[in-house]
Amino acid sequence: MSPRVYSKAYYEKNKSRIKVAVITYRERNPEKIRAQKRVYRERNRDKINAWREKNKERLKAYRKAWYAKNRERIRASWRAFYEKNKEQRRARQNARVSERRLRAIAGYGGKCICCGESTTEFLAFDHVNGDGGQHRKLVRQGASLVGWIERNNYPPSIQLLCHNCNLAKAFYGHCPHSLRQALSPDVGKKLAGRSP
Ligand SMILES: [Zn+2]
Ligand SMILES: [Zn+2]
Numbered sequence: 075m076s077p078r079v080y081s082k083a084y085y086e087k088n089k090s091r092i093k094v095a096v097i098t099y100r101e102r103n104p105e106k107i108r109a110q111k112r113v114y115r116e117r118n119r120d121k122i123n124a125w126r127e128k129n130k131e132r133l134k135a136y137r138k139a140w141y142a143k144n145r146e147r148i149r150a151s152w153r154a155f156y157e158k159n160k161e162q163r164r165a166r167q168n169a170r171v172s173e174r175r176l177r178a179i180a181g182y183g184g185k186c187i188c189c190g191e192s193t194t195e196f197l198a199f200d201h202v203n204g205d206g207g208q209h210r211k212l213v214r215q216g217a218s219l220v221g222w223i224e225r226n227n228y229p230p231s232i233q234l235l236c237h238n239c240n241l242a243k244a245f246y247g248h249c250p251h252s253l254r255q256a257l258s259p260d261v262g263k264k265l266a267g268r269s270p
């Protein structure tokens with residue numbers, strides 16, 4: 075079905091029915107309508123531009139009113155767009171962070187130096203001399219520690235421990251896996267009374 079040309083008398087008589095038919099057609103064929111409008115605009119570009127120039131102020135007022143009327147809707151759609159991109163941005167960032175972390179883990183041998191645990195989720199970068207708290211205050215944790223490690227070309231002041239061995243070292247000064255060899259003598263002395 076394409077738009078028809080009606081005689082005036084016929085149109086007057088069937089006005090409401092024709093209007094409904096036109097609206098229905100437009101709703102059902104948005105692509106066709108868009109294409110028609112595009113062709114019309116291309117053919118009448120000069121005419122349209124001249125009309126726009128002549129009605130500049132009116133258009134400006136119209137746009138302003140339209141924006142005021144649709145403000146919430148426009149803002150919501152911008153927000154949705156922003157949120158969608160925020161998630162994508164965050165996902166990309168997370169992927170980069172975990173990639174760098176895996177690279178740093180591999181750089182330190184890929185396993186706990188105490189027990190050999192190699193599941194990366196269980197591994198942590200440990201400060202050999204137990205000055206982690208101080209150092210973390212400087213470079214903070216996680217991604218920035220990995221960044222610091224990379225920038226300093228894998229310094230020997232960092233070692234790879236699993237969370238078990240790392241916690242045991244922090245708590246007792248050494249890991250029960252290697253009772254005789256204190257991983258951190260300083261902390262060991264300090265917490266000697268609490269050793270098992
Ligand atoms: Zn371990
Ligand atoms: Zn251990």
